[in-house]
Amino acid sequence: MYTLIVETSTNLPNDVRRAIVKAKEQENAGTTAALALGTISKNISMADYNVSPICQDTGMPTFEIKVPVGANQIEMKKAIHEAIDKATKNGKLRPNSVDSLTGENSGNNLGPGTPIIHFEQWEKDEIDVRLILKGGGCENKNIQYSLPAEIEGLGRAGRDLDGIRKCILHSVYQAQGQGCSAGFIGVGIGGDRISSYSLAKEQLFRSVDDVNVNENLRKLEEYVMEHANQLGIGTMGFGGEATLLGCKIGALNRLPASFFVSIAYNCWAFRRLGVTLDSTTGEIKEWQYKDGDKIDFSQDKSEVTTQGKKGREVVLQAPVTEEQIRDLKVGDVVILNGTIHTGRDAIHHHLVEHDAPIDLNGQVIYHCGPVMLKDENGEWHVKAAGPTTSIREEPYQGDVMKKFGIRAVIGKGGMGPKTLKALQEHGGVYLNAIGGAAQYYADCIKKVEGVDLLEFGIPEAMWHLRVEGFAAIVTMDSHGNSLHADVDKTSLEKLSQFKEKVFK
Numbered sequence: 001m002y003t004l005i006v007e008t009s010t011n012l013p014n015d016v017r018r019a020i021v022k023a024k025e026q027e028n029a030g031t032t033a034a035l036a037l038g039t040i041s042k043n044i045s046m047a048d049y050n051v052s053p054i055c056q057d058t059g060m061p062t063f064e065i066k067v068p069v070g071a072n073q074i075e076m077k078k079a080i081h082e083a084i085d086k087a088t089k090n091g092k093l094r095p096n097s098v099d100s101l102t103g104e105n106s107g108n109n110l111g112p113g114t115p116i117i118h119f120e121q122w123e124k125d126e127i128d129v130r131l132i133l134k135g136g137g138c139e140n141k142n143i144q145y146s147l148p149a150e151i152e153g154l155g156r157a158g159r160d161l162d163g164i165r166k167c168i169l170h171s172v173y174q175a176q177g178q179g180c181s182a183g184f185i186g187v188g189i190g191g192d193r194i195s196s197y198s199l200a201k202e203q204l205f206r207s208v209d210d211v212n213v214n215e216n217l218r219k220l221e222e223y224v225m226e227h228a229n230q231l232g233i234g235t236m237g238f239g240g241e242a243t244l245l246g247c248k249i250g251a252l253n254r255l256p257a258s259f260f261v262s263i264a265y266n267c268w269a270f271r272r273l274g275v276t277l278d279s280t281t282g283e284i285k286e287w288q289y290k291d292g293d294k295i296d297f298s299q300d301k302s303e304v305t306t307q308g309k310k311g312r313e314v315v316l317q318a319p320v321t322e323e324q325i326r327d328l329k330v331g332d333v334v335i336l337n338g339t340i341h342t343g344r345d346a347i348h349h350h351l352v353e354h355d356a357p358i359d360l361n362g363q364v365i366y367h368c369g370p371v372m373l374k375d376e377n378g379e380w381h382v383k384a385a386g387p388t389t390s391i392r393e394e395p396y397q398g399d400v401m402k403k404f405g406i407r408a409v410i411g412k413g414g415m416g417p418k419t420l421k422a423l424q425e426h427g428g429v430y431l432n433a434i435g436g437a438a439q440y441y442a443d444c445i446k447k448v449e450g451v452d453l454l455e456f457g458i459p460e461a462m463w464h465l466r467v468e469g470f471a472a473i474v475t476m477d478s479h480g481n482s483l484h485a486d487v488d489k490t491s492l493e494k495l496s497q498f499k500e501k502v503f504k
Helices: 002-010 014-026 032-050 073-089 161-175 193-203 215-228 322-326 345-353 397-404 417-426 438-442 483-498
Strands: 060-068 116-122 126-134 143-146 149-151 155-157 183-189 244-251 260-266 271-278 284-288 313-317 333-342 364-366 371-374 380-384 408-411 429-432 445-452 462-476
Touching (some): 002 073, 002 284, 014 032, 161 183, 161 215, 193 260, 215 244, 333 429, 345 397, 380 445, 397 417, 417 429, 462 483
Parallel strands (some): 183 244, 364 408, 408 429
Antiparallel strands (some): 126 271, 149 155, 183 260, 333 462, 371 380, 429 462
């Protein structure tokens, strides 16, 4: 189980690698989306080499296990818990299990409901274990519809294949770049509210390359793949050709009064693997999702470059001035040097009501919950450090920036009108880093200079990090411009073109 966890966290499955290569081939060279895909490719290669988490958000470990009749599931659960604890201590998983009432982090990824383990008996004399690590950013973009309904941009959706089609297309639209697009979706039709969502997640265990045995669902999957990629949302929501990398759909019977359509959205860092085990020894007999050629991204000679883009490349040394920030415009690539400070949900909530532990005037806040390890000398080291979804901080961000004089915020997926207004009034900028690129950005961090508020847990503490060559793209500037608002508007217009009934 420990080997399965480490492989799933650090080694992207072959079918997912092939889907990313296909997206790169379809993208227009010299665009921001192409830059993002190049960064993603480099990050996958670095995770392979370092045997470190592809993304710092190692998600909710979810196991689907088929066992022979009479197998001791209690002992298996104990073994999984031991493996989870070990993987967390070794920096292969980030401590992600948080008490919902107190906010206390268990520190070892164990606690009520963590990890999720589903057992099912079968009559084979072997054990089949599938594991998915689905991060919180893409989990937050899951969505459930109850039909009939009025769907934004698409009008009325009825209780038929065409109504389901509208739900699925809208689910891709509403995710924008906040779910680390280009993504994968699993769709569950029917059931009740719980079983519908469960079926949607089960679809994510299907191979990207498989073909649905249900003819109606096969046609629907093909339709969604073609038309979702016409929305122009693109990688990271920057606009572009690749918005969706996979779509798998399943259906259950339902009650006459209910008709649910549930979508489980997964980011490009689609971490799921499986093993077949000898039921006597527990040894691995076979790996799942490793069939076909493995794409070695270290052999990709294409460079992560900003050449050919509309914006400039601007090098900034933190702390930064208002004058420097006012000079930046959407599309510019900023190369940051100096010290930046992490701050996620707990930090922003804290800063609204308390003083900051350090002087934040002119400083840069990074929406990031890194994977950290302490060495034998008591020094902290960064193992993974990509951006988290920024929209969660929308209620706080503008007020916190003004209160403390913060000039720049780094995150992913963009922020809303309240933050955009504050950037104008205060003289601030939003920098979009590439979601999931945890190894790429960890490599830019040269030293951990300290930490405050560690009582919030490792992901939520304020880490002070000295960086060199940290690249991010200006997507919201101090002049009222927002790439995210622009892409949302244009993709909604494109979505509305699919109103007409397709499936009779």
